Amino acid sequence: MYFPFLAEAPEFNTQALDGLRQPLESGEITLHRSAGAATYPARFQLVLAANPCPCGLSSGKAIDCRCTAMQRRRYFDRLSGPFLDRIDLQIEVPRVNATHLGSGRGEETTATVARRVAEARRAQRARLQPLGITRNADLPGTILRGVLALPTRTTATADRQLERGLLSVRGLHRVLKLAWTISDLAGQERPQPADIDVALQLRHHAQGAIT
Known part of the structure; x- marks a missing residue:
């Protein structure tokens, strides 16, 4: 099992991301060429990361973010609905601050x-x-x-x-x-x-x- 990680996922070409839809669904990839087609195993667990906006500063109070609503929408629109439909876990990660770092909340080992x-x-x-x-x-x-x-x-x-x-x-x-x-x-x-x-x-x- 492979675990490819795509950082800054909305910066990837939309067609390239949508090309992952079928392998995510079937665990196989089929390559078509003039001489015929060949199918190969392609089972993997895809991990993506994306900033909250193009500049990456709109998390928390977002006082430093200068992105417009349209810019944010265009940024995330690069991740198509059919592609996201195949992503099981979609988790927002809040910005870490000094309080979090010093809390010592006794996380599991x-x-x-x-x-x-x-x-x-x-x-x-x-x-x-x-x-x-x-x-x-x-x-x-x-x-x-x-x-x-x-x-x-x-x-x-x-x-x-x-x-x-x-x-x-x-x-x-x-x-x-x-x-x-x-x-x-x-x-x-x-x-x-x-x-x-x-x-x-x-x-x-x-x-x-x-x-």
């Missing part, structure tokens, strides 16, 4: 997080191995709506967003997969309504950084 992730991966494998799958990320919509279908009371918030056009079918499936991972990290048997809500927030919360 890397070892603690690694143990929880390993346990979540084991739970995924145990649940999905009979289906011929090892990771939540590889779950197709047919299984999410079939064998692993969640009660409507659990998915109600996401279902409403789908009905209102705020979420595509692809987006709904990605929210469900993320909710299963959130549930696994919490050591639960299956996602709860709160896990669906968190997955939706992580999908729609971006302005300053996209992952």
Whole structure:
């Protein structure tokens, strides 16, 4: 598994970014040439980062930012809707200040997080191995709506967003997969309504950084 990182994502050519849509969806890339076509494996986890505006100063109080609303809109319009629809986590990263650096809030150690992730991966494998799958990320919509279908009371918030056009079918499936991972990290048997809500927030919360 590769983890390409694209810094300053809106500075990339829109066509180049949209060219990643199919590999992100299928895990394969097909090259067409005059002599024929060839398909290669291309499974990767894409990580993007973007400034909050062209000058990068509009976070926080944004007192130093001189970008107009139109400039900000053009900046983020380079990331097309269909492309962003394939980005599961979209997280805003606030500006760090001296208070944050000196807070000593007792964050978890890397070892603690690694143990929880390993346990979540084991739970995924145990649940999905009979289906011929090892990771939540590889779950197709047919299984999410079939064998692993969640009660409507659990998915109600996401279902409403789908009905209102705020979420595509692809987006709904990605929210469900993320909710299963959130549930696994919490050591639960299956996602709860709160896990669906968190997955939706992580999908729609971006302005300053996209992952």
